Amino acid sequence: MVNLKKEKDSMGMGMVSSMDYPYGLRIELDHECLEKLGVSKLPSIGDKVNLSCIAEVVSVSSNAEPDGEVCNRISLQITDMELSKGSSDKSIAKKIYEE
Numbered sequence: 001m002v003n004l005k006k007e008k009d010s011m012g013m014g015m016v017s018s019m020d021y022p023y024g025l026r027i028e029l030d031h032e033c034l035e036k037l038g039v040s041k042l043p044s045i046g047d048k049v050n051l052s053c054i055a056e057v058v059s060v061s062s063n064a065e066p067d068g069e070v071c072n073r074i075s076l077q078i079t080d081m082e083l084s085k086g087s088s089d090k091s092i093a094k095k096i097y098e099e
């Protein structure tokens with residue numbers, strides 16, 4: 001797994017922006033979604049959950065910058081997902097590939 005938390009600012013101030021993670025990584029689940037996922041009791045703030053999902057690629061782009069650097073980008077729309085209580089005893093990869 002890769003932690004996508006933003007690095008400290010490049011100005012050397014040691015401050016992290018008010019958003020610790022890039023826009024779009026936060027997923028909001030409304031009552032209807034929670035019902036479909038079988039979540040009847042709300043978890044506590046700070047609890048960990050496993051999230052497995054299927055996402056559809058909805059946009060692909062590649063742009064060349066004046067300095068020659070290429071910036072690739074894809075947009076994903078999560079279409080299906082599953083939640084389960086977090087567990088530290090076994091990695092996600094082991095759970096997926098052993099079963």
